[in-house]
Amino acid sequence: MQRIGVFVCWCGSNIAATVDVKAVAEAAKGQPGVVFATDYQYMCSESGQTILKDAIKEYGLTGVVICSCSPRMHEATFRKAAESAGLNPYMVEIANIREQCSWIHKDMEVATEKAIILAKAAIAKVQLNKPLVAGESEVVKRALVIGGGIAGIQTALDIAEAGYKVDIVEKQPTIGGKMAQLDKTFPTLDCAACILTPKMVDVAAHENVTIYSYSEVVDVKGFVGNFTVQIKKKPRYINENLCTGCGACTEKCPMKKQPNEFNMGFDKRGAIYIPFAQAVPKLPVIDADACLMLKNGKCGLCSKICEAHAIDYTQKEEIIEERYGAIVVATGFNQIKPTQFEEYAYNTCPDVVTSLEYERLMNAAGPTKGHLQRPSDGQRPKTIVFIQCVGSRGDSCREKSYCSKICCMYTAKHAMLTKDHYPDTDIHVFYIDIRTPGKNFDEFYRRAVEQYGVDYIKGMVGKVYEENGKVMVQGSDLIDNKQITIAADMVVLASAVEPDPSARSLGTMLTASMDTNDFFTEAHAKLRPVESPTAGVFLSGMCQGPKDIPETVSQAGAAAVKVIGLLAKDKLKNNPCVAACNQSVCNGCSQCANVCPYGAITYVEKEIRTPEVREVRRVAEVNEAVCQGCGACTVTCPSSAMDLKGFTNRQIMAEVDAICR
Amino acid sequence: MQIEENKNEEFKPCIVAFCCNWCSYAGADLAGSSRLTYPADVKIIRVPCSCRVNPLFILRAFQRGADGVIICGCHPGDCHYTTGNYYARRRMTLLFGMLDYLGIERERTRVEWVSAAEGAKFAATMSDFIDTVTKLGRNRKLRDLRCKE
Structure with a gap:
């Protein structure tokens, strides 16, 4: 039997105004295993945490239930506090009595009754909690920035300055984004080009930065610290190593009637063109839909005029695979x-x-x-x-x-x-x-x-x-x-x-959540504004919501700091709430491996010893560093050998029982 | 007559909601921080993904006296684990068919997609589901099958 402590937070009046916190603490005292229950104004404050730590030591608590705000808010805080008092951090459970109770119910009696049930469910769950130890995984010391506008440029520069490798993927032929198109900028009326183009040059020249222009991210796999990303490099039909950027080819092109996107279609450009004079990289690109040579094999003027022999009509798209520790989304608007x-x-x-x-x-x-x-x-x-x-x-x-x-x-x-x-x-x-x-x-x-x-x-x-x-x-x-x-x-x-139309598919690739307008959602609206809820994915600039240049630049810097903080670690603690196989009942049927989205399950021949049998047979084994803890395998397993630590079958059923009774 | 019985003692249903940690649980939090009210009859259990919900949990809930069970996950295509909600959808379709066969009204169970940004949808979904279950009245089918402890 656990020795459980229950701590009911008032959250000032946020909880206490609609939930009778004393009644919740009192009701908790009667629950099996509960040896201590109290209430306090702000459990997350320093003195609240001290109450928690002291109680763990004084009553020898082996499990803790905090009735407070959402676990998405302060679960980490309380786990840390418990750990510092010598308790395994995964012996802490949160009953969400603020967002899912006091804030949505007006009637004190109803809200208190619900809060007590939520507390009981958490107590029932913590009864079955087991101490968990997090494994560790390596951090790839390289960052990816998706989007090369002012947000992406600033983030990349800041990361590169800290000494880490960073790649920028930009879908246009040049970096610069929307800011490059602007005339002057408010409120100082300095010209956009004068403040942006030096940054474009700086980032391109930086030894730690690689720019993949005219490229797109097509696949993302992996997780925080170790993403594997496929980048599609679209064909420019220019050999980047040979081209000098002289622009002679653009003058000779006969197809001069293409609307110039950079000037919003007000003038025309050729089929081979450099987007604008200060483009970085300053390389031309051939518009395959307009080029006579690429469409029907006749013309080739640009190739004839090019002294560097840099025109290559046979160039094909290329897929580059690279590993990154962190990804910054800066896809703009x-x-x-x-x-x-x-x-x-x-x-x-x-x-x-x-x-x-x-x-x-x-x-x-x-x-x-x-x-x-x-x-x-x-x-x-x-x-x-x-x-x-x-x-x-x-x-x-x-x-x-x-x-x-x-x-x-x-x-x-x-x-x-x-x-x-x-x-x-x-x-x-x-x-x-x-x-x-x-x-x-x-x-x-x-x-x-x-x-x-x-x-x-x-x-x-x-x-x-x-x-x-x-x-x-x-x-x-x-x-x-x-x-x-x-x-x-x-x-x-x-x-x-x-938001840029590319954001939607990127959000799906990154499994980063978005709002109904397709802006990326931040992990916390106030306290974690540059992090996506998906670990290792950060947000910079307009992709997160409308903002002006000063705000974009400060957010870009903030995202860079978060990335640097991540890359500075050699190892990351993994989520210990991963699947585990009870090999004594596993029959090696492979169904779990079939549903695992991460390929975390392998099969081994192993000697199984139980009181009934002693044999060598094929059983499932979970690679804890790869498993992300979704739990798909636990449900599909016909013999219930698979279970998910931290969310075991018994724990969830105990919660169900507590709620229904 | 069930309907009359409801009128007499103001039936309050007991509803279990399984919410995935990444989308729907966050959606429920957003409903809370936006102060969008819905009846207190629903209690949320946090699971990492909708695919963690074993059909047996739902049977267990009905057996223990739940009047309705709702599973909320990320929208198709937005699953944090890429494919989990597809598994949940298929499993639940099978289970709901079976519950129907057993004589447990199909309306007592539901799968809904609620994203982290859809606090209003979460509150509206819960209110609607509670309303549906309240009209159906108390669930006795599995509860009465229990062996007395």
């Missing part, structure tokens, strides 16, 4: 094309553009060399209307429910930059709310209003349509309470941001 919002006439009117498109039109390195021209006729727009929250903060199926966070600031930036270049431009901004939390953000917005005289109109736009060469914007002004129509030359839509 996309700005949605507001094609489904017909009221904004984005599909029909060329002078209605998204803000990222506007960014290119303003950029000195953009298609218009920084001269603002409207796409339809190349004239300079005299009146521009900006519309906020296009596709954000909505509740219909075509809109995102969240705030895209960056739009208020970049619209103020667009307005100011436009006024700087052309002070006579009329600028109107339709907004629902202005959201400018951030250092020097509100000052920035107020400058747009007070200094630059930008006309901010609180209200929403109902309709945008073309009339006599003008773009008419019909909307409501909520302050003056009237309908207004503005005859504009150009309309800029601050459309919502969304």
Whole structure:
């Protein structure tokens, strides 16, 4: 029989306001094996942990039940405390009476009754707990960063600076991501290229960094400390070792009518092209869908012009396999094309553009060399209307429910930059709310209003349509309470941001959880914001939720620190809650090995001695370093030889009994 | 008449929920931290994966007097262990068929996919399941088969 101690936490008033904690402790005292039960305001605090440690020593406890918040919150805390008092950490069980009781029930009597049942279930389980010892596994001292935008670059640089090898996988032909497309950045208005491109060069030149550009992750296996990843290198049709990046090939290409993605399709590029002048690696890539040579074997001009003989039409995709200790997801975002919002006439009117498109039109390195021209006729727009929250903060199926966070600031930036270049431009901004939390953000917005005289109109736009060469914007002004129509030359839509479409399949590969919008979920919203709940997977930048550049960079650094902390360890403690085979009843049928997703079960010939039999036969053996403890084998085993430590059949049935009785 | 009996003594069902650690248990936590209420009749047992739920646990629960059992796991394709929820789905389909055959209403058992981000879905699922089981009334079939201790 165990000697069990039960500790009921008040969690301030979080639990105590709806659960009678004293009654729970009192009820626990009557349970078999319970030798001590108490309640305390904050069990997780230093003094709470001291109560736990002292009780373990004083009453010689062999098992502990903490009735508190979710085990996902503080199980590790209490296990550690128990361990420091000399108890095996796996002799601690948590009864979740906060998230699954006090927070969801209003009636004290009902909640207390439920809390007592949950406590009894945990007590029944801990009766059957056995001390578990964690095995150890090696840590591969190399990190993978998926995505080469500012988030990925910063994470990789920080990891590399700490002395660890790091690989970046970027699906585009160049790193740089969305930030490379931006003109200037709020709130300081320094140019994006001036602060980003040196970082791109630094990361490419770093001895610890390898960049796989134009590549994608296609398979991930393994677990924290030891992932095996397959990277697909798409064919560029360029020999990277020979190419000098001179760009002569791009000038001679006859297929010069391809929309240039980097400039949001406002100008054209050849079938062989370098995405932009500061691309890293500065190598051209051949668009296989447009290249005459690759499509029908005729042309070959670029190959003739290339003095380095770097063009290789026969290049095939390549799969690279590499092992990593940690993976950082930095897949970033996309700005949605507001094609489904017909009221904004984005599909029909060329002078209605998204803000990222506007960014290119303003950029000195953009298609218009920084001269603002409207796409339809190349004239300079005299009146521009900006519309906020296009596709954000909505509740219909075509809109995102969240705030895209960056739009208020970049619209103020667009307005100011436009006024700087052309002070006579009329600028109107339709907004629902202005959201400018951030250092020097509100000052920035107020400058747009007070200094630059930008006309901010609180209200929403109902309709945008073309009339006599003008773009008419019909909307409501909520302050003056009237309908207004503005005859504009150009309309800029601050459309919502969304996670990059590649994130979904990557999330499945990594078994990292995502929310309903396909943003990656963090392990804890407040305390573990850069870790995925899947151990060894970390989050950096927009893939986790909308954020601006300063926030992205700080999160990137935080993710790097977590990775460094992991890679600095030589060995990792494994989860000891793994499958175990009772070989005396195993008949070697192989069913468990068939369902094991990790191949952790092997078969050995072994002499089995029991009071009834003594024979050599084939039995299952679990490789504890490989087993992840899902328990699939335990259910499939016809002779119940397989069981899962920490979640044994008897433990779960004891919980069932305690709940049902 | 079962329906009348319910009216008289306000039947409170006993429901066991098996929730996988990675998705549904976290979803239940999110329902809690979002303060989304659902009736207290359901008690959650944490398992590493929905594939850890042995059909025998469900029979055991019914035998011990549970009125309903629900198994919650990650959405298909999102299993933390890659394939566990597929095994759970197949096993439970077989078990539910068998329970049906034994005369235990199919509606007393359910498999649901709830992700860590679906706190609202968790609360709604539980409320709906409790409602269904409450309408079915007390489960006596297996309970009455028990040998008296």
